[in-house]
Amino acid sequence: MSQKRRAGTYLWTVMMPSLKYQKGETVMGRWPGSSLYYEVKVLGFDLKSQLYTVIYKDGTELELREQDLKSTSGFQARSRSRSRSPGRRRSRSRSPGRTTRRSSSRTAAAVAAAAITDNAASSRRETRLRDVEVTLSPLQPTKTPENNGNNRHEKNEDKLKVENNTANKINESEKKVEAEPEKIQGRYNLRRRKDDGDAKSDEAKVEHPEEKEAKKAAGATFATPLDFGGKIGAYFWLLFLPAWVLFLVLHVNQEDPSLATFPPPLPPLDVFWDAQALSFIILWILFQALLYVTPVGKLSEGMPLRSGERLKYRTNGFFAIVVSAVAVAAAVHYGVDLTYIYSHFLQLATGSFLISFVLSIFLYVYSRYAAPEQLALGGNSGNVVYDFFKGHELNPRIKNFDLKFFCEMRPGLIGWCLINFAMALAEMKKQGLDAPSNSMILVNLFQLLYVVDGLWNEEAILTTMDLMHDGFGFMLAFGDLVWVPFTYTMQAYYLVSHPSPLSVPALTAIVILKLVGFYIFRKSNSEKNAFRRNPSDPKLSYLKTIPTATGKSLLVSGWWGMVRHPNYLGDLLMALAWSLPCGFSHLLPWYYMIYFIILLVHRDSRDMVECRRKYGLAWDEYCRTVRYRIIPHVY
Numbered sequence: 001m002s003q004k005r006r007a008g009t010y011l012w013t014v015m016m017p018s019l020k021y022q023k024g025e026t027v028m029g030r031w032p033g034s035s036l037y038y039e040v041k042v043l044g045f046d047l048k049s050q051l052y053t054v055i056y057k058d059g060t061e062l063e064l065r066e067q068d069l070k071s072t073s074g075f076q077a078r079s080r081s082r083s084r085s086p087g088r089r090r091s092r093s094r095s096p097g098r099t100t101r102r103s104s105s106r107t108a109a110a111v112a113a114a115a116i117t118d119n120a121a122s123s124r125r126e127t128r129l130r131d132v133e134v135t136l137s138p139l140q141p142t143k144t145p146e147n148n149g150n151n152r153h154e155k156n157e158d159k160l161k162v163e164n165n166t167a168n169k170i171n172e173s174e175k176k177v178e179a180e181p182e183k184i185q186g187r188y189n190l191r192r193r194k195d196d197g198d199a200k201s202d203e204a205k206v207e208h209p210e211e212k213e214a215k216k217a218a219g220a221t222f223a224t225p226l227d228f229g230g231k232i233g234a235y236f237w238l239l240f241l242p243a244w245v246l247f248l249v250l251h252v253n254q255e256d257p258s259l260a261t262f263p264p265p266l267p268p269l270d271v272f273w274d275a276q277a278l279s280f281i282i283l284w285i286l287f288q289a290l291l292y293v294t295p296v297g298k299l300s301e302g303m304p305l306r307s308g309e310r311l312k313y314r315t316n317g318f319f320a321i322v323v324s325a326v327a328v329a330a331a332v333h334y335g336v337d338l339t340y341i342y343s344h345f346l347q348l349a350t351g352s353f354l355i356s357f358v359l360s361i362f363l364y365v366y367s368r369y370a371a372p373e374q375l376a377l378g379g380n381s382g383n384v385v386y387d388f389f390k391g392h393e394l395n396p397r398i399k400n401f402d403l404k405f406f407c408e409m410r411p412g413l414i415g416w417c418l419i420n421f422a423m424a425l426a427e428m429k430k431q432g433l434d435a436p437s438n439s440m441i442l443v444n445l446f447q448l449l450y451v452v453d454g455l456w457n458e459e460a461i462l463t464t465m466d467l468m469h470d471g472f473g474f475m476l477a478f479g480d481l482v483w484v485p486f487t488y489t490m491q492a493y494y495l496v497s498h499p500s501p502l503s504v505p506a507l508t509a510i511v512i513l514k515l516v517g518f519y520i521f522r523k524s525n526s527e528k529n530a531f532r533r534n535p536s537d538p539k540l541s542y543l544k545t546i547p548t549a550t551g552k553s554l555l556v557s558g559w560w561g562m563v564r565h566p567n568y569l570g571d572l573l574m575a576l577a578w579s580l581p582c583g584f585s586h587l588l589p590w591y592y593m594i595y596f597i598i599l600l601v602h603r604d605s606r607d608m609v610e611c612r613r614k615y616g617l618a619w620d621e622y623c624r625t626v627r628y629r630i631i632p633h634v635y
């Protein structure tokens with residue numbers, strides 16, 4: 001176990017009697033870059049960095065130094081005679097990119113967060129100060145030697161200018177903010193929340209005595225609210241997910257896979273087990289692992305972690321699928337009968353399930369040796385079953401081998417195409433055809449395009465929820481190794497014994513639908529990925545953005561101004577195009593579509609909660625501007 005895995009860097013206290021401010025205490029916190037103080041609640045204290053995490057009333061969470069906090073006594077409310085009613089304030093100059101009216105109830109945090117800016121125009125407004133509307137007046141500290149003149153901005157007469165200057169600074173310096181977080185933080189005397197990825201610290205890893213005590217509490221405090229039904233839900237999903245795969249696999253084999261025949265007849269237990277099938281799965285995973293570690297292709301950087309570190313990923317997925325295709329073609333050429341996959345589907349699925357289960361146990365045990373900052377916020381409840389299910393560690397790695405990235409992008413995803421191909425061969429064999437049916441060809445090509453595109457743009461996965469936020473546990477291990485290859489292939493499996501002829505107009509309409517969906521999916525994912533990687537990319541300069549207190553901005557025009565998840569919309573259209581070739585006789589080939597709607601609606605809600613937590617009122621502003629979640633004018 002490396003030293004790094006054991007070293008706990010960020011430690012939080014539940015009770016630290018020696019601290020000036022206690023957890024839960026309400027104090028006044030300076031808004032970064034200004035002299036304005038707002039009421040904040042202390043959430044915790046980081047021993048190592050000596051920073052307090054506080055939450056403003058608008059929900060923004062920031063990390064502040066002790067000197068940026070003051071007790072509430074000694075503050076006076078801003079008198080009305082000194083400042084116009086903030087609710088009636090008007091903007092002196094409107095930013096060209098501004099698209100929405102200001103909300104009447106807002107704190108400075110929100111003001112800083114809510115100015116929608118034009119990416120390109122922001123640099124031209126470098127020195128311009130703007131006034132903005134606010135309703136909640138910030139409080140100013142009564143002058144004391146301590147706070148008098150310790151900040152350049154305090155000399156400004158109009159404090160709101162200062163406040164808005166802060167907003168502007170955040171707008172102006174978006175490029176710098178994302179590229180040079182430390183510099184910006186230094187300027188504002190502020191650190192973003194740790195989970196937003198910054199704050200690399202090189203301080204010595206000496207353990208203070210208090211740290212030891214605090215370590216015990218660290219596990220429980222580094223967590224976000226539970227989802228998937230919480231602890232009870234975790235038990236349910238652990239049982240339900242494998243049972244559902246079994247149900248589908250047993251159903252699709254029937255001549256008439258009607259849901260009325262529930263439960264499907266269970267085969268004897270020994271049918272499930274096949275050592276040969278298990279060894280094929282192991283060989284496949286090892287083969288993919290070998291391709292993954294082959295030093296071919298780019299080394300891409302992931303998003304900054306809580307520790308500030310950026311992991312490197314070998315993004316050679318396209319290379320892997322090409323080599324895999326050549327290997328499979330060679331195997332077929334030399335007489336390997338791929339219809340084995342069709343005839344041993346249940347056994348192969350069982351083998352994969354065993355591997356995913358063993359892997360999940362390993363991952364959980366391995367995560368017990370990880371440093372607190374390496375854990376996933378969403379899988380750190382302290383409940384073994386929940387954390388085992390959700391994934392305790394964010395990016396488990398054995399040396400440079402990233403287990404989550406590998407499992408998500410390689411064996412299951414490429415295996416999905418292999419299985420589809422085997423189903424096409426099985427269809428020809430079973431139906432006595434010289435070539436696969438039109439429907440089978442469409443399903444194969446559509447899903448192949450989806451996978452190849454994912455691998456070609458492999459770097460884009462590094463800015464998705466799974467890679468950035470979700471831990472690696474049973475949910476993803478099972479999802480990647482069992483769910484994807486053995487349920488996403490349902491349409492092809494179904495077509496083997498349920499031919500579904502397609503007319504030319506139907507075929508054309510389905511192809512168009514797929515292409516439209518693909519276009520939306522690819523363009524929107526690439527837009528967000530490019531923006532997250534380089535917000536000052538000149539190619540994105542036409543886009544409008546909302547700055548947030550974390551230093552990151554939110555896109556509010558382009559694809560991400562159409563709906564909040566344009567990528568989901570494209571994905572759903574593609575899912576529809578995958579099911580349509582199978583006709584309407586049975587529900588089974590529509591399983592993916594139904595599951596996918598549920599998955600994406602749930603993912604959207606999870607993301608909403610997470611983004612609200614991260615971005616506070618800036619997120620609300622985004623939601624007010626972009627009203628629909630996935631389908632314009634519908635949902």
Ligand SMILES: NC(=O)C1=CN([C@@H]2O[C@H](COP(=O)(O)OP(=O)(O)OC[C@H]3O[C@@H](n4cnc5c(N)ncnc54)[C@H](OP(=O)(O)O)[C@@H]3O)[C@@H](O)[C@H]2O)C=CC1
Nearest residue numbers: 463464465466525528553554555556560567568571603607
């Ligand atoms: N076939 C399948 O089974 C599945 C496919 N998918 C597909 O995978 C892809 C990735 O999906 P997923 O990871 O769920 O979600 P997203 O790729 O949409 O990632 C969501 C994150 O994007 C960032 N974001 C949200 N709104 C904005 C904005 N306006 N401007 C800039 N950044 C924003 C936020 O992260 P931050 O601000 O921290 O950067 C947010 O947490 C999608 O295309 C989806 O359809 C997903 C699940 C299953």
Ligand SMILES: CC(C)=CCC[C@@H](C)[C@H]1CC=C2C3=C(CC[C@@]21C)[C@@]1(C)CC[C@H](O)C(C)(C)[C@@H]1CC3
Nearest residue numbers: 241408450453454461466475476478479480483484
């Ligand atoms: C019910 C259950 C077990 C849920 C687990 C969900 C996983 C199956 C999915 C979560 C996100 C995924 C993504 C892809 C595959 C499915 C899982 C793992 C993905 C790799 C498919 C190919 C795409 O191009 C993609 C790279 C965008 C995508 C990323 C998310």
